[in-house]
Amino acid sequence: xxxxxxxxxxxxxxxxxxxxxxxxxxxxxxxxxxxxxxxxxxxxxxxxxxxxxxxxxxxxxxxxxxxxxxxxxxxxxxxxxxxxxxxxxxxxxxxxxxxxxxxxxxxxxxxxxxxxxxxxxxxxxxxxxxxxxxxxxxxxxxxxxxxxxxxxxxxxxxxxxxxxxxxxxxxxxxxxxxxxxxxxxxxxxxxxxxxxxxxxxxxxxxxxxxxxxxxxxxxxxxxxxxxxxxxxxxxxxxxxxxxxxxxxxxxxxxxxxxxxxxxxxxxxxxxxxxxxxxxxx
Numbered sequence: 001x002x003x004x005x006x007x008x009x010x011x012x013x014x015x016x017x018x019x020x021x022x023x024x025x026x027x028x029x030x031x032x033x034x035x036x037x038x039x040x041x042x043x044x045x046x047x048x049x050x051x052x053x054x055x056x057x058x059x060x061x062x063x064x065x066x067x068x069x070x071x072x073x074x075x076x077x078x079x080x081x082x083x084x085x086x087x088x089x090x091x092x093x094x095x096x097x098x099x100x101x102x103x104x105x106x107x108x109x110x111x112x113x114x115x116x117x118x119x120x121x122x123x124x125x126x127x128x129x130x131x132x133x134x135x136x137x138x139x140x141x142x143x144x145x146x147x148x149x150x151x152x153x154x155x156x157x158x159x160x161x162x163x164x165x166x167x168x169x170x171x172x173x174x175x176x177x178x179x180x181x182x183x184x185x186x187x188x189x190x191x192x193x194x195x196x197x198x199x200x201x202x203x204x205x206x207x208x209x210x211x212x213x214x215x216x217x218x219x220x221x222x223x224x225x226x227x228x229x230x231x232x233x234x235x236x237x238x239x240x241x242x243x244x245x246x247x248x249x250x251x252x253x254x255x256x257x258x259x260x261x262x263x264x265x266x267x268x269x270x271x272x273x274x275x276x277x278x279x280x281x
Contacts, residue, residue: 002191003046005029005037005079006053010150011093014184015052022046031055031071034078041082048191049083050091051076052184054123058097059241061119072122077129084135089194091187096143096175096206098124101245104174106210108251109141109202117242127202138190139202140183140255143248144216146269147180148276157217158279161226171214171232175248176206179269186261199258206250207266216266223270224279 006012007025016023022044029040031053041049055061055071076092083090097120098113115121127139146152160167186205193199211219214232221228235244252263 001044001046003041003044003049005031005049005051008150009052009054010145010147010152010180011183011187012052013149014147014180015050015187018181018184019188031075032067034070034075037075038078038082041079041086045086046088048089048091048195049079050187050191051079052093052187054093055119058117058119061122062117062241065118065122068118068122069125072119073125073129076126077133080130080133080135080137083137084133087135089136089138089191090130091138091140091191091194092126092130093183093187094127094139094141095120095123096141096248096250097245098127098141099245099247101247103247104249106249106251107204107247109204109254116245119242136194136200138194138200140187140190141202141204141250142178142183143175143206143250144177145180145183146177146273148273153177153213153216154220154270154273157220158224158226158277161221161224161228165227166229166231167217168231168233168237169214169217170235170238171212172234173244173246173248174210174212176208176210176250176263177216177266177270178205178207179264179266179273181272182264182269186255186259189261190259193259203255203258204250204252205255205261206248206252206263207269208263210249219267219270224274
């Protein structure tokens with residue numbers, strides 16, 4: 001039995017769609033109370049645990065870092081220790097925000113992390129606590145998650161297209177849009193292998209090919225049949241409380257080598273999401 005932390009988030013929703021799992025929402029396991037998360041693992045006695053829950057409000061984390069730290073670091077640390085006590089695998093979803101976004105080459109798992117803001121720092125601390133717990137664990141760093149549910153860039157662009165025929169979108173941030181459905185499928189593949197004693201450690205998983213937010217938005221409008229003009233702007237023209245990494249490219253070779261999982265083609269994933277939303281030409 002697979003126990004999932006998270007119930008309504010993008011990846012957690014897809015995990016429930018793709019497998020028979022027990023998914024815990026905030027009412028059943030509040031990540032701001034890490035001890036309750038450990039108790040839930042002992043209570044449900046699963047074969048494997050996947051943490052798909054997180055504090056993902058990047059800008060809000062700048063003002064509420066203590067809360068974000070409990071959710072993104074203390075809670076997964078408590079989960080990992082509970083899994084070690086039970087002798088079961090623990091899979092934890094992390095982010096490209098643990099890197100500073102410098103350069104133009106894809107980040108490898110052993111590259112030095114140096115987060116730019118509070119969100120990245122809390123996620124990096126969560127990784128450290130998961131590793132410190134020891135045991136059979138996997139950390140899956142991903143980026144630019146999108147799906148037909150929850151809040152994400154694709155849905156935001158479609159909403160703006162309802163009232164706008166011209167938009168300015170950041171063009172100097174480059175990364176790999178990643179369908180939540182593919183992340184969920186990858187986590188399930190990893191979970192099965194890890195229950196058999198295979199794999200473990202830190203991995204990267206991001207969509208291909210790499211693209212800017214501006215070009216991603218153009219593809220969204222093209223596939224959705226929306227006549228919206230996109231003008232490129234630099235990140236400096238769109239200031240936010242938290243600084244975003246310019247380079248979010250992820251090297252996914254290790255995941256492919258150890259689990260046979262190739263990076264997803266995000267244009268295919270986008271087509272599936274738009275079809276689910278009833279959009280498209």
